[in-house]
Amino acid sequence: MADIKVPVFSESVSEGTLLAWHKKPGDAVKRGEVLAEIETDKVVLEVTALQDGVLVSTAKNEGDTVLSEEVLGVVGDAGSAPAPAAETVSGPVANEATAGGTAAQPDSGAGNEATRRDDLSPAVRKVVVENGLNPAQIPATGPKGNITKADALGAVGQQAAPAQAAQPVTPAAVIPAGARPEQRVPMTRIRQRISERLKDVQNTAALLTTFNEVNMQPAMDLRKKYQDQFVAKHGVKLGFMSLFVRAATEALKAFPVINASVEGKDIIYHGFYDIGIAVASDRGLVVPILRDTDQMSLAGIEKAIGGYAQKAKAGKLTLEDMSGGTFSITNGGTFGSMMSTPIINAPQSAILGMHNIIERPIAQNGQVVIAPMMYIALSYDHRIIDGKEAVQFLVMIKNLLEDPARMLLEL
Structure with a gap:
């Protein structure tokens, strides 16, 4: 069993709101997979799985206020809870490293070169690992043919576009029918x-x-x-x-x-x-x-x-x-x-x-x-x-x- 915890907030952030669960109890999860999203007054943070297994239980609901390092739920092995048939995940997605999570263990495939390259600066390596990039596929513009942080961020932009459809966005207000309709919508923390x-x-x-x-x-x-x-x-x-x-x-x-x-x-x-x-x-x-x-x-x-x-x-x-x-x-x-x-x-x-x-x-x-x-x-x-x-x-x-x-x- 492993606890799912809220990421450590910065000193200027005291609490956040559980924005969404991407899994429900009984669902199979993979290491590095996004389980939930937390909105603070500055950014939206992803909570990722630290191991393969099954989401056994959740301790917080969407919309709840959460504190730094508070337990959100539990992930256990496949026998800990009844899990529905999970789709097979293969290729680079299974090895992707996400912000706030732990990268998958590298194997001999080229898709894991991002975790093996030792000639990247710390700033570039952080962008590469967090976004699952392959340095060999990033055009380098550095003075010595090296990859700069700007190069890495540009590569993030190119890969982020197809993923946008899956990201939750703030819904537009749906005004109810009537002669003088109104709708009250709470501000997000960021707003x-x-x-x-x-x-x-x-x-x-x-x-x-x-x-x-x-x-x-x-x-x-x-x-x-x-x-x-x-x-x-x-x-x-x-x-x-x-x-x-x-x-x-x-x-x-x-x-x-x-x-x-x-x-x-x-x-x-x-x-x-x-x-x-x-x-x-x-x-x-x-x-x-x-x-x-x-x-x-x-x-x-x-x-x-x-x-x-x-x-x-x-x-x-x-x-x-x-x-x-x-x-x-x-x-x-x-x-x-x-x-x-x-x-x-x-x-x-x-x-x-x-x-x-x-x-x-x-x-x-x-x-x-x-x-x-x-x-x-x-x-x-x-x-x-x-x-x-x-x-x-x-x-x-x-x-x-x-x-x-x-x-x-x-x-």
């Missing part, structure tokens, strides 16, 4: 936490937003000219987000206070650049972090963002993915937003907002021309960031994107 954090920022920070506009034609021409070669070499498309991340990183170097945070009566200046990318998911807005963006290539940025987006949709983001961050970027343009005033992600002090690209008339060299224009916004904490710095930061973003060669050549 409650989002609400609390956003309101805390409004109550604490001195929020102000400055705007500018960018002629996206040069960036569009660059992407069109090199897209095929970029895809052929890196296996991922060149998007605008990587250019914005690169431009933001260069601007953060020039204006360190934008990359700073407030702690009590102190200003903490960060000598690294960890940029959060706001991603919409079925459970709410999440902000996974691209770490050390000053050391990332455009291809690495695109792969990492794609991997995070797929993990968010599949409910696979971890606490580590979303912890930290010194600056954030949000792109409302993907949903058609023309202009907005984004709210900073505390304890960060600024956030860059991207919007949709619209062809409009502008004055250029004394003539009126039609150009693809984007409004950009910088919301910032006026307690430590002056208007001059905020405006100059946004102007630098504009100038770099309107002449991307300067950015790529580091001029």
Whole structure:
């Protein structure tokens, strides 16, 4: 017999909600198989089986509040409980390692190479093992032909898409019939936490937003000219987000206070650049972090963002993915937003907002021309960031994107 326990929560998480059971008493289970999901105010955690056997009993029901390391149920051997005929599971699925679980023992097959490779960095190995990846099938972009974390996250994105259909999502409200119908739906823990954090920022920070506009034609021409070669070499498309991340990183170097945070009566200046990318998911807005963006290539940025987006949709983001961050970027343009005033992600002090690209008339060299224009916004904490710095930061973003060669050549 083996107890099924709630994963150990981080210090900032006190409890969670049992979101769903994927097995019922009497069902056969395999080591590493997901048995249940627990929602905290930050992420959804998977509870996996530590051994082959049968789910003997459950101690908690869906919707119950659970604490760190609390017993959820018991798994025993095949004789412990009547088990229905189980489907035969073979191939890589049986050997898949999942977050929070224990990897299956390796055999001589290529599918277990992820657990045998010793030339991966700890960060890459963690992504590989948790997601059951085969390093031999991951395109490497590292300077010495090694696999980077961005490469691994990109591979996660490619494999996550077919699994999305099996993931539970927050159901849409079903309004009952009637003349003036209503339905009361409790907020999820994640939605409650989002609400609390956003309101805390409004109550604490001195929020102000400055705007500018960018002629996206040069960036569009660059992407069109090199897209095929970029895809052929890196296996991922060149998007605008990587250019914005690169431009933001260069601007953060020039204006360190934008990359700073407030702690009590102190200003903490960060000598690294960890940029959060706001991603919409079925459970709410999440902000996974691209770490050390000053050391990332455009291809690495695109792969990492794609991997995070797929993990968010599949409910696979971890606490580590979303912890930290010194600056954030949000792109409302993907949903058609023309202009907005984004709210900073505390304890960060600024956030860059991207919007949709619209062809409009502008004055250029004394003539009126039609150009693809984007409004950009910088919301910032006026307690430590002056208007001059905020405006100059946004102007630098504009100038770099309107002449991307300067950015790529580091001029």
